[in-house]
Amino acid sequence: MQNNIFSGLFVGQNLVTLKEVDSTNTFLKNILSNSKPVPDGTVIMAERQFAGRGQRNNTWHAEPGKNLTFSILLRPSFLSASQQFYLTCAVSMGVYDALYPLLRDSLKIKWPNDIYFDDSKLGGMLIENILQGSQIKHSVIGIGLNVNQEVFAPDAVNATSIKKILQKDYELKNILAEICNHIEGYYLHLKAGRLEFVRNMYLSRLYWLNEVRQFKSNGHIFEGTIINVKENGLLVVKQQNGEQEYNLKEIEFLNK
Ligand code: BTN
Numbered sequence: 495m496q497n498n499i500f501s502g503l504f505v506g507q508n509l510v511t512l513k514e515v516d517s518t519n520t521f522l523k524n525i526l527s528n529s530k531p532v533p534d535g536t537v538i539m540a541e542r543q544f545a546g547r548g549q550r551n552n553t554w555h556a557e558p559g560k561n562l563t564f565s566i567l568l569r570p571s572f573l574s575a576s577q578q579f580y581l582t583c584a585v586s587m588g589v590y591d592a593l594y595p596l597l598r599d600s601l602k603i604k605w606p607n608d609i610y611f612d613d614s615k616l617g618g619m620l621i622e623n624i625l626q627g628s629q630i631k632h633s634v635i636g637i638g639l640n641v642n643q644e645v646f647a648p649d650a651v652n653a654t655s656i657k658k659i660l661q662k663d664y665e666l667k668n669i670l671a672e673i674c675n676h677i678e679g680y681y682l683h684l685k686a687g688r689l690e691f692v693r694n695m696y697l698s699r700l701y702w703l704n705e706v707r708q709f710k711s712n713g714h715i716f717e718g719t720i721i722n723v724k725e726n727g728l729l730v731v732k733q734q735n736g737e738q739e740y741n742l743k744e745i746e747f748l749n750k
Pocket of ligand 1: 552608620
């Protein structure tokens with residue numbers, strides 16, 4: 495489908511909107527494995543997901559019709575498996591830049607790829623890479639963004655939405671188009687070999703960067719300062735006893 499709010503070359507040019515699906519990531523992975531041709535940059539968007547998936551095996555809940563829940567197909571065959579984190583940086587920065595005109599400097603990226611407004615979570619992503627040998631064959635990039643939802647489940651303590659912040663409803667397709675256009679921009683930077691530019695942009699937008707904060711790891715609570723995210727995506731936290739590196743399952747951020 496050709497439509498003018500998607501001003502990029504390919505991300506979002508083939509947009510499939512579903513009323514209801516288990517998970518847009520699962521749906522996209524299924525159509526890929528049925529070996530039907532799926533154009534690069536295809537976006538599968540759902541009004542309602544009944545089995546939305548999040549990181550760390552969590553579920554993703556979003557009030558139907560009020561939020562963005564979609565997945566993008568990319569084929570970054572120019573990236574090796576060990577460079578997967580650069581894609582996380584590109585997608586996070588694409589979402590960030592799309593929302594920046596609305597939300598300005600309170601917007602942050604919480605490592606590895608949550609979208610935060612101050613200390614509240616606006617959205618997140620689940621990037622599932624399908625590898626072929628040492629290269630990335632397909633990348634299924636699932637993004638959930640809270641847009642017009644006003645009430646959240648009591649256990650979603652730090653969830654927020656654009657509507658909660660700005661007291662206004664937003665057209666989902668317009669925000670989707672902005673996100674797709676910006677992700678394409680960063681993706682093309684990666685394709686042109688500007689990997690470190692993209693990682694540095696990501697680092698400059700990082701939540702809690704260079705701030706003394708509390709964390710928990712292995713049942714132990716400590717103070718530390720995020721000083722870097724390495725090329726392989728590991729979080730580097732400086733503590734009294736030196737620098738430690740963590741993967742996603744190894745560290746928790748403790749908000750006051
Ligand atoms: C997280 O923060 O835990 C990641 C949430 C990712 C949710 C999105 S919604 C669209 C896509 N389909 C899914 O099942 N998950 C992702």
